[in-house]
Amino acid sequence: MLPECPASFFLCDPFGAVRGAIYALLSAILPEPLPIVIVTALAIAMVTTLIAIIVMSQVWAERRIVGYMQGRLGPNRVGPGGTLQAIADAIKLLTKEPLIPREADKVVFLLAPLVVVVPSLMVWSVIPWGPGLSVTDLNIGVLYVLALGALPTIGILMAGWSSGNKYAVLGGMRAAAQLISYEIPMVLVVMIPVLLAGTMALRGIVEEQTDLWFVLALPFGPIAFVLFLVSGIAEVNRSPFDLPEAESEIVAGFHTEYSGMGFALFFLAEYANSFAVSAMATTLFLGGWLGPFLPPFIWFFLKTYLVFFVLVWVRSTLPRVRYDQLMHLAWKVALPAALITVGLTAVQLSLNVVPGTAPR
Amino acid sequence: MLIPTDFLLAGAFYTFAATSIVGAIGIIRARGIFRSALFLVLTLASVAAIYVTLGADFLGAVQVLVYVGAIMVLIIFGIMLTPQQVELPDIGGPGQAAAAAFVAVALFAIATIVITTSQWPRSTSAAIDVATTQVIGTGLFTTYVLPFEIASLLLLVAMIGAIVIAREE
Numbered sequence: 317m318l319p320e321c322p323a324s325f326f327l328c329d330p331f332g333a334v335r336g337a338i339y340a341l342l343s344a345i346l347p348e349p350l351p352i353v354i355v356t357a358l359a360i361a362m363v364t365t366l367i368a369i370i371v372m373s374q375v376w377a378e379r380r381i382v383g384y385m386q387g388r389l390g391p392n393r394v395g396p397g398g399t400l401q402a403i404a405d406a407i408k409l410l411t412k413e414p415l416i417p418r419e420a421d422k423v424v425f426l427l428a429p430l431v432v433v434v435p436s437l438m439v440w441s442v443i444p445w446g447p448g449l450s451v452t453d454l455n456i457g458v459l460y461v462l463a464l465g466a467l468p469t470i471g472i473l474m475a476g477w478s479s480g481n482k483y484a485v486l487g488g489m490r491a492a493a494q495l496i497s498y499e500i501p502m503v504l505v506v507m508i509p510v511l512l513a514g515t516m517a518l519r520g521i522v523e524e525q526t527d528l529w530f531v532l533a534l535p536f537g538p539i540a541f542v543l544f545l546v547s548g549i550a551e552v553n554r555s556p557f558d559l560p561e562a563e564s565e566i567v568a569g570f571h572t573e574y575s576g577m578g579f580a581l582f583f584l585a586e587y588a589n590s591f592a593v594s595a596m597a598t599t600l601f602l603g604g605w606l607g608p609f610l611p612p613f614i615w616f617f618l619k620t621y622l623v624f625f626v627l628v629w630v631r632s633t634l635p636r637v638r639y640d641q642l643m644h645l646a647w648k649v650a651l652p653a654a655l656i657t658v659g660l661t662a663v664q665l666s667l668n669v670v671p672g673t674a675p676r
Numbered sequence: 677m678l679i680p681t682d683f684l685l686a687g688a689f690y691t692f693a694a695t696s697i698v699g700a701i702g703i704i705r706a707r708g709i710f711r712s713a714l715f716l717v718l719t720l721a722s723v724a725a726i727y728v729t730l731g732a733d734f735l736g737a738v739q740v741l742v743y744v745g746a747i748m749v750l751i752i753f754g755i756m757l758t759p760q761q762v763e764l765p766d767i768g769g770p771g772q773a774a775a776a777a778f779v780a781v782a783l784f785a786i787a788t789i790v791i792t793t794s795q796w797p798r799s800t801s802a803a804i805d806v807a808t809t810q811v812i813g814t815g816l817f818t819t820y821v822l823p824f825e826i827a828s829l830l831l832l833v834a835m836i837g838a839i840v841i842a843r844e845e
Contacts, residue, residue: 424714456809459737466745470717473752477710485756492753496746503741516809 335359359451363440371587372402377621378628385632409583412576419480420573428478429574429581431471435464436585439592444518446605446612457518458510461596462503465551468585469495475582476570487569490559490639497646498550498557501543504654508540508661509600522604531601536657536664541601543654545626548593550646552586554627556634559642594623688729696722710755717748734808 335355342351376391376399383390391401416422439461441451454460469492476488510516512533513524531541550557561569571582598604598619605612607619637645699722702715720743727736816824 421711424711454733456733456737459734459741459809463737463740463745466741466749469749470714470744470752473749473756474714477752477756489753489756492749492756496749496753499745 356451360441363451364437367437367440367584367588370591371584372406374587374591374624375402375405377624378631381625381628382632385629406580409576409580414576414578415573417480417573421478421480424474424478425573426578428471428475429578429585431474432468433471433581433585433588435467436588436592439464440588442518443592443595444522444599444604445616447519447523449605449613450519453517453519456516458506458516458521458600461518461592462499462506465502465589465592466495466499468589472570475574479570479573481573483566484570484572486566487561487572490566491553491570494550494553494557494559494642494646497643498547498650501646501650501654502547502551504651504658505540505543505547506600507658508536511658511661511665518599518604522599522606525603525606529601529603529606536661537601539653539657540661541597543650543657544597544601545623546645547650548597549627549630550642552589552593554586554590555631556636557642558636559639590624590627591620594620594627597623685729689726692722692725692729695719696726710752713748713752713755716751717744720744720748732808734812 335358338358339351339355342354346354379401380390380392380398391398394400394404416425442454442457442460444450444453472491472495473488476484476486476491479485509521509530512530513521515521515524529537531537553559553561559569561571566572571579574582595616598616602619602623604619605616607615610618696719699715699717699719703712703719706712706715721740724736724739724744727733727739
């Protein structure tokens with residue numbers, strides 16, 4: 317951790333200080349098992365609230381930035397600068413009638429948004445916002461994120477299949493093919509920070525970057541970072557890889573038949589995933605919460621929103637790729653590049669020539 | 677740990693064990709092959725959760741990543757690409773039902789006998805906090821490198837076989 321920012325300094329880790337105070341207070345009045353359970357429940361509630369706030373900020377930022385890049389204003393009527401637009405949208409979605417098509421497989425149709433949204437929210441429990449600041453720090457953190465990132469695919473397939481709509485089925489199949497294809501380079505490329513750090517725990521990976529951010533671990537760090545961003549964008553179905561929900565081709569893809577809260581949950585999951593990918597890029601390659609002067613969690617948010625800005629930038633700049641181009645990129649470019657990069661990083665490590673990492 | 681770990685873990689274990697059995701019954705009882713596949717997802721995910729409650733967190737995450745995330749997606753993908761009008765024919769008469777019941781009971785009996793009469797190594801509660809990842813990694817690349825490589829070779833052969841079969845048309 318940073319030497320100029322001791323853990324007892326309040327600004328360094330305000331949430332940790334508050335958590336410690338609440339825990340001390342509770343353990344004074346309650347028997348032993350209860351305080352830790354309550355504190356953990358509070359942490360989960362706090363992260364869940366944070367998700368709602370962050371997703372709203374993302375929706376607003378994305379619409380304003382895309383508007384600016386396209387030479388128009390974007391939402392600017394609700395609240396100062398349009399900041400409350402997302403709340404208005406959420407209320408509108410809450411009050412809409414949830415339509416279930418007659419041809420739909422009802423149970424599967426209603427379950428699908430949950431299967432998509434629950435893993436997307438569970439990922440947030442390991443995101444390291446600052447030193448000691450995450451709901452839990454798993455020993456297998458990276459693997460946990462990858463495993464949960466694979467689950468929403470099932471939900472998307474369920475949504476596409478159960479809608480009883482050919483465009484939804486097409487969208488679901490596109491999603492399955494795309495997610496399976498990009499998961500492989502993603503998993504491989506994530507192994508590079510794991511190799512460099514020698515741990516899969518997310519906090520450990522950040523702490524290993526004190527001397528050198530892994531994005532700067534030449535020559536393979538930058539390649540790995542770009543590969544991670546590309547497969548990350550594909551994994552969260554964002555433009556230019558938004559084929560599963562391409563409006564001009566297959567209406568709205570797998571969520572064509574969803575209205576009201578069902579649609580809102582898919583929307584929430586998509587933005588929660590976009591943030592999770594940005595946060596993982598920050599954690600794995602950009603040194604997470606590390607940085608001078610400012611408190612760690614501020615650094616984390618600055619870097620994560622910078623990565624998210626790049627995602628928005630890419631979205632508003634590049635046209636959607638064609639299906640065969642998507643597959644070509646995954647299997648003939650990203651996969652070999654990831655394999656070679658991982659292999660050479662391992663060779664590099666065994667020869668002890670990575671700058672800034674401790675000899676092992 | 678400050679929480680009563682034993683109690684919570686036992687509760688979680690029985691919950692997920694029950695879920696996996698419900699899922700397994702669902703696989704054979706469900707109407708439509710797509711729903712059967714979804715029940716299989718439920719079962720596999722519950723087994724992953726059981727791994728986690730038993731302290732094998734690495735195995736649990738890999739189970740979700742490989743079985744739920746990859747294999748089940750491919751199975752569902754395959755189901756979506758095959759025509760759905762085909763209803764499963766009602767094969768066999770009472771003779772087959774009797775044979776199936778015999779095999780099921782026999783398998784259950786053998787499994788019960790093996791489980792109850794075996795001497796299982798008792799793990800100490802301290803083992804739960806050991807980092808499993810490093811142990812598994814070291815094991816795979818030293819003691820068990822030969823089985824690991826043979827398994828990889830088998831997968832490669834199966835993959836080439838699948839490509840050859842698909843290309844015959």
